[in-house]
Amino acid sequence: MSWPSSVVTTGELVTAAQLNLLPIRLADVVLGAAAASIDVTSIPAIYSHLSLVVTTRSATASVDSVMLRMNGDATGIYYYQSMYAKGSSYLASEGLAQTSMQVGSAPGTSAPSAAYFSSCEIWLPYYAGATHKTVVSAWAYRPSAATLNTYVGQSTGTWASTAAINRLTLSLAASNLATNSVLSLYGWV
Amino acid sequence: MAWPTTAVTTGDTITAAQLNLLTAKVGDVVVVDDQVTQIDLTVLPNYYRHLRLIVTAQATAGNPVLNMTVNGVVTASYSRQYLAVNTSVLAGSELLAATSASLGYVPGSDTRYWSHQDVLFPDYQRAGVNRMWIASAHHIENAIGGNGHVGMWSGFVDDTNPLTSVSLSVASATFAKGSRIEIVGMP
Numbered sequence: 001m002s003w004p005s006s007v008v009t010t011g012e013l014v015t016a017a018q019l020n021l022l023p024i025r026l027a028d029v030v031l032g033a034a035a036a037s038i039d040v041t042s043i044p045a046i047y048s049h050l051s052l053v054v055t056t057r058s059a060t061a062s063v064d065s066v067m068l069r070m071n072g073d074a075t076g077i078y079y080y081q082s083m084y085a086k087g088s089s090y091l092a093s094e095g096l097a098q099t100s101m102q103v104g105s106a107p108g109t110s111a112p113s114a115a116y117f118s119s120c121e122i123w124l125p126y127y128a129g130a131t132h133k134t135v136v137s138a139w140a141y142r143p144s145a146a147t148l149n150t151y152v153g154q155s156t157g158t159w160a161s162t163a164a165i166n167r168l169t170l171s172l173a174a175s176n177l178a179t180n181s182v183l184s185l186y187g188w189v
Numbered sequence: 190m191a192w193p194t195t196a197v198t199t200g201d202t203i204t205a206a207q208l209n210l211l212t213a214k215v216g217d218v219v220v221v222d223d224q225v226t227q228i229d230l231t232v233l234p235n236y237y238r239h240l241r242l243i244v245t246a247q248a249t250a251g252n253p254v255l256n257m258t259v260n261g262v263v264t265a266s267y268s269r270q271y272l273a274v275n276t277s278v279l280a281g282s283e284l285l286a287a288t289s290a291s292l293g294y295v296p297g298s299d300t301r302y303w304s305h306q307d308v309l310f311p312d313y314q315r316a317g318v319n320r321m322w323i324a325s326a327h328h329i330e331n332a333i334g335g336n337g338h339v340g341m342w343s344g345f346v347d348d349t350n351p352l353t354s355v356s357l358s359v360a361s362a363t364f365a366k367g368s369r370i371e372i373v374g375m376p
Contacts, residue, residue: 024193025210025376028238046196053239053357053375055312057322057345060292085272085281115319115349116324118309140323140343142268150283152323152343182312184238184375185213 020189027185031178034059037171045128045164047187050162051119052122054170055182058108061175063143066104066120069169070133070159074099077160080135084153104139106172111143117180121187128164135159196238202295209236209376216372220364221248228370233313235351237374240313242355244306247365248297252330254360255306256289257344259320259352263288266347273326273340290344295359295368303368304328313352320352321345 003018027040043050058064069078076097083092095102104120118141125134133156142150159165170183192207215234233240245257258267267290270283284291296302308324322344328334357370 002352016199019192019197019203022210024240025212026193028376042299053309053311055315080322083272085270087283088281090272090279090281103325113319115317115347117312117318119309119321119323121311121323123308138323138325138341140270140321140345141319142343142345145268145285145347147283147285150268150285150345151344152270152272152341154272154341165256173209177304180312180315180318182238182315186375 019137023186025184026187027183029183030180032180034176036176037169038181039167039169040183041164043168045166048125048126049187049188050124050165051186051188052114052168053184054104054120054122055117056106056120056172057117057171057178057181058106058172059176059178061108061172062110063108064106064172064175065102066118067100067108067171067173068103068122068135069100069171070161071163071167072169073159073161075076079160080154080155080157080158082155084151086151087148097177101135103135103137103157106118107140107141107143108175112145116142124165128136128185130162132161133159147169152158160164190222193225194226212373212375214371215374218370220366220368223363225364227356228364230370230372231326232268233355233372234374235314237313237376238311239375240352241373242308243371244294244304244308244357246304246368247248247300247302248295248359248362249265249365250362251297252294253297253362255292255295255304255358256358256360257292258356259346260348260350260354262346262348269342269344270290270339273338276335277280290346292324292339292342294328296330297362297365299331300365301327302331310352316351317349319345320348347357
């Protein structure tokens with residue numbers, strides 16, 4: 001037995017195979033100025049799963065949808081379903097044959113200050129496999145301090161392609177991402 | 190090309206910069222007696238991009254709410270929203286201008302049962318951005334029907350300071366021995 005089945009002990013040689021089992025950050029982008037998208041290219045295919053942690057805000061819209069596109073594919077083969085709550089209401093929405101996938105929503109210019117951002121965590125299991133790709137996201141945002149403006153939700157989606165994911169593009173549906181929007185990408189073996 | 194763009198191969202030299210790309214557990218707090226009213230995490234590292242708390246908790250009585258404050262802020266500046274299910278009942282709830290934010294519930298009526306909360310603080314060091322978190326919360330209160338809970342919880346506080354501390358408490362009770370909070374840094 002050896003790490004990670006047992007703990008590492010002093011003096012042990014850690015091998016390349018063992019290091020390759022570790023979750024690791026592949027990309028980290030912080031926008032220094034508003035931009036149309038955050039584009040991560042040349043994603044290696046050596047991991048089993050990918051995850052993203054994203055914080056976003058719209059530079060120009062009051063509220064906008066956070067969208068994810070794979071491999072630069074703008075054809076209508078994205079399908080998604082969301083459920084979310086605000087106040088005591090719980091709601092749902094669906095997108096069919098879209099050109100990108102909604103993974104959350106972002107506050108924007110109608111928020112009380114520029115300090116209002118959204119948060120989102122996204123998982124892409126078996127992103128390099130030969131089946132259609134599944135995406136799961138959990139998200140939250142607050143576009144206003146008023147009642148019925150604090151949201152939490154979860155979304156799932158499919159990119160109906162058998163291609164390995166090698167590029168991820170995060171954008172908003174109709175506006176630019178604001179300064180300090182963040183995307184971090186992790187690889188999980 | 191080098192790790193993590195390619196796999197590590199035997200003979201590669203691993204640099205500090207590469208090791209700093211790894212997700213790591215950076216703290217682990219375990220309650221050692223039943224009298225702890227509040228758990229304070231005051232030495233949060235400041236060199237990760239995101240921070241995660243993994244909470245496993247039990248209360249000494251009831252089925253109390255797990256409350257959280259950050260950075261010592263106790264003014265009425267927290268808001269939270271949940272979407273949760275209990276048996277077959279789905280419910281949403283919002284709380285605004287609160288002095289803390291809840292993260293679900295903690296079982297306390299049966300010592301065999303524990304909660305699980307997974308709390309993500311994205312970009313937790315960013316100045317000028319309100320601190321926020323998104324959590325999943327789960328627990329079974331006891332073996333009696335109607336006492337299972339699972340849900341998503343979001344929280345926001347009007348505080349733009351980098352996250353330096355987190356305090357957790359259970360309403361009208363104390364944490365049971367063995368309650369645990371792990372802190373995970375995500376670069």
